[in-house]
Structure formats: structure tokens, C-alpha cells
Amino acid sequence: MSDNNRLRIAVQKSGRLSDDSIALLKAIGIKLQIRDRLLIAHSTNQPIDLLLVRDDDIPGLVMDGVVDLGFIGENELEEKMLERQAANKASGYKALRRLDYGGCRLSIAVPNEFDYQGVQSLVGKKVATTYPFLLERFFKQNNVSAQAVMLTGSVEVAPRAGVADAICDLVSTGATLEANGLQEEEVIFRSKAVFIQRSEALPAAKQALIDTLLPRIDGVIQAKESKYIMLHAPKAYLDQVKALLPGSETPTVLPLSGDEDTVAIHVVSPENLFWETMEKLKALGCRSILVMPIEKMMV
Numbered sequence: 001m002s003d004n005n006r007l008r009i010a011v012q013k014s015g016r017l018s019d020d021s022i023a024l025l026k027a028i029g030i031k032l033q034i035r036d037r038l039l040i041a042h043s044t045n046q047p048i049d050l051l052l053v054r055d056d057d058i059p060g061l062v063m064d065g066v067v068d069l070g071f072i073g074e075n076e077l078e079e080k081m082l083e084r085q086a087a088n089k090a091s092g093y094k095a096l097r098r099l100d101y102g103g104c105r106l107s108i109a110v111p112n113e114f115d116y117q118g119v120q121s122l123v124g125k126k127v128a129t130t131y132p133f134l135l136e137r138f139f140k141q142n143n144v145s146a147q148a149v150m151l152t153g154s155v156e157v158a159p160r161a162g163v164a165d166a167i168c169d170l171v172s173t174g175a176t177l178e179a180n181g182l183q184e185e186e187v188i189f190r191s192k193a194v195f196i197q198r199s200e201a202l203p204a205a206k207q208a209l210i211d212t213l214l215p216r217i218d219g220v221i222q223a224k225e226s227k228y229i230m231l232h233a234p235k236a237y238l239d240q241v242k243a244l245l246p247g248s249e250t251p252t253v254l255p256l257s258g259d260e261d262t263v264a265i266h267v268v269s270p271e272n273l274f275w276e277t278m279e280k281l282k283a284l285g286c287r288s289i290l291v292m293p294i295e296k297m298m299v
């Protein structure tokens with residue numbers, strides 16, 4: 001079993017957030033052995049235990065201080081916060097980092113044949129959702145008197161099943177809505193995964209460990225977005241070439257042996273280099289243009 005001195009992190013056991021959350025923990029140097037069906041996984045190189053649970057449980061585990069940290073979608077976090085506030089339960093947490101995965105939106109969608117003319121078309125209607133508190137908040141903000149019908153799964157079939165007139169569910173590509181003959185009408189919440197901490201202060205050693213993890217997370221996120229770019233450029237066009245390279249205020253410019261007119265340029269770019277830019281560089285006489293991924297970064 002885990003002891004109290006080990007940092008406890010809640011992660012979704014199996015679902016949309018699991019792989020990316022575990023990959024992020026591994027990328028920041030935490031060695032993990034995750035075995036199927038086990039609720040707890042111990043790190044082999046850090047005083048850290050993972051609790052592998054349903055995502056619905058993660059906000060409550062953090063807010064009750066059962067775990068120190070958690071990875072959760074903002075949609076689920078906000079919903080649980082509203083639910084717990086309504087029930088006068090602890091609902092505090094610290095948002096440490098917004099992450100670059102789990103991107104989706106919570107939207108109201110209606111059957112294709114529904115004559116939707118704006119939010120007032122929902123008055124007196126039943127809307128099926130797994131997020132009744134977020135939906136009720138939207139109704140209130142828009143002065144719409146409608147009914148949220150709670151369903152924990154298969155929300156998109158509710159209108160066909162005659163259970164509701166519309167739905168309010170998560171959308172990413174829109175393929176699920178399309179496959180069910182539904183039309184997205186209102187985005188009520190935009191979400192990404194977040195890394196959260198319990199609001200109560202932690203023992204110094206645990207907090208110190210978290211404080212080393214956060215810059216590493218920043219490094220991983222930055223590295224993912226950045227590229228290392230190398231190319232050979234004609235000296236005469238150096239300024240034009242630099243203007244084309246994103247983030248190249250201070251590029252490394254190196255001489256090439258045996259070629260007085262050409263230099264090698266190395267630059268860490270905060271964004272990817274598009275084909276169009278590479279073609280412009282080539283047109284300026286640049287050669288050997290390489291765009292490489294960066295694994296880790298500390299600036």
C-alpha cells in the first residue's frame with residue numbers, strides 16, 4: 001500500500017485522458033509500471049503513486065484531499081465543482097497547468113429536423129446530458145426555461161429513443177453527432193485537460209517534489225510545440241531568411257568551410273515550419289532545410 005509521504009496522483013484508468021496523462025508523467029521522468037486491473041501504480045524512481053480511477057471521481061478525490069494531484073478534463077472539473085457547491089461540499093482546488101490534450105467542447109445539439117432558431121427554441125424542451133449543472137447554468141444565463149435530463153451514457157441516442165428533444169454532450173470532430181443525425185447549435189463550454197492540486201497546503205517535501213515537476217511539464221509542452229530548424233542560407237539574404245523563420249531573433253549563424261557566400265543557420269522555433277515557408281526559403285537560395293522535433297527543453 002501507499003504511505004502518506006508519497007505523492008498521490010489520480011489519473012483516468014481507461015479513456016480519452018489516460019494515455020496522454022501517463023505519457024506526460026513518463027516524459028517528465030517518472031518511471032511507472034502500470035499493470036492492468038490494478039487501482040494503484042507505484043513509481044519505481046520517485047515517491048509517487050498513481051491512483052487509476054474513473055474520470056468522474058477525480059475532482060472529488062482532489063477536493064476531498066484523498067489525492068494530492070489529478071489530471072482531469074475542465075468540463076468534468078467544472079461540473080463537479082458546481083455539483084459540490086450546490087451540496088455544500090468542499091469544492092476547492094488549485095489549477096496548476098492547462099495541458100495540450102483532451103481538447104473538446106460541450107455543445108447543445110438538436111435532431112436535423114428540429115427547426116432551431118436560437119436558444120429560445122429550447123424553451124419547454126428536454127435536453128439529455130451527463131453535465132446537468134453546466135447545462136442548467138447555461139439555461140439560467142440565457143433565461144431559458146428548459147429541463148436537463150441526466151444520462152450517464154449514450155446521450156446521443158436520447159432524441160431517437162424519445163427520451164429528450166435535444167442533447168448536450170462533448171464534441172470533438174463532430175463525427176458522433178453526424179452519425180446520429182444531430183446538428184450542433186450552441187457551444188456552452190470549451191475544455192482541455194488540466195493538472196490540479198488539492199487546495200490545502202501539503203507537507204514541504206511533497207510540495208518541493210511538485211515544484212520540480214511543474215517546470216518539467218512546461219518543458220515537455222514547450223518542446224512539443226517547438227522545432228529545431230537547420231538550413232544553409234546565402235549570406236546576402238540573411239535578413240530576409242531570418243524574417244521568414246519564426247522566433248529567430250537570435251539564431252546561431254555559423255560559417256561553412258570552403259564556402260564564403262553561405263552560412264548555416266540553427267534556430268529553435270516556437271512553432272512548426274510550414275511547407276509554404278520552406279518553399280519561400282528555397283526560393284531565396286536556402287538549401288538543406290531540416291525541421292527536427294525537440295524532445296525536452298529548459299529555457
Ligand SMILES: Nc1ncnc2c1ncn2[C@@H]1O[C@H](COP(=O)(O)OP(=O)(O)OP(=O)(O)O)[C@@H](O)[C@H]1O
Binds near residue numbers: 015
Ligand atoms: N472526443 C473527445 N476528444 C477529446 N477529448 C475528449 C473527447 N471526449 C471526451 N474528452 C475529454 O476526455 C474526458 C474523458 O472522456 P471519456 O470519454 O474517456 O470519459 P468517460 O467515458 O466518462 O470515462 P470513465 O470511464 O473514466 O468515466 C472528458 O471528460 C473530456 O474532458
Ligand SMILES: O=P(O)(O)OC[C@H]1O[C@H](OP(=O)(O)OP(=O)(O)O)[C@H](O)[C@@H]1O
Binds near residue numbers: 171176
Ligand atoms: O465529436 P467526436 O469526435 O465524435 O467525439 C465526441 C464523442 O467522444 C466522446 O466519447 P468517447 O468516444 O470517448 O466514448 P464514450 O462515449 O464511451 O465516453 C464523447 O462523449 C462523444 O460521444
Ligand SMILES: [Mg+2]
Binds near residue numbers: 054056
Ligand atoms: Mg466518466
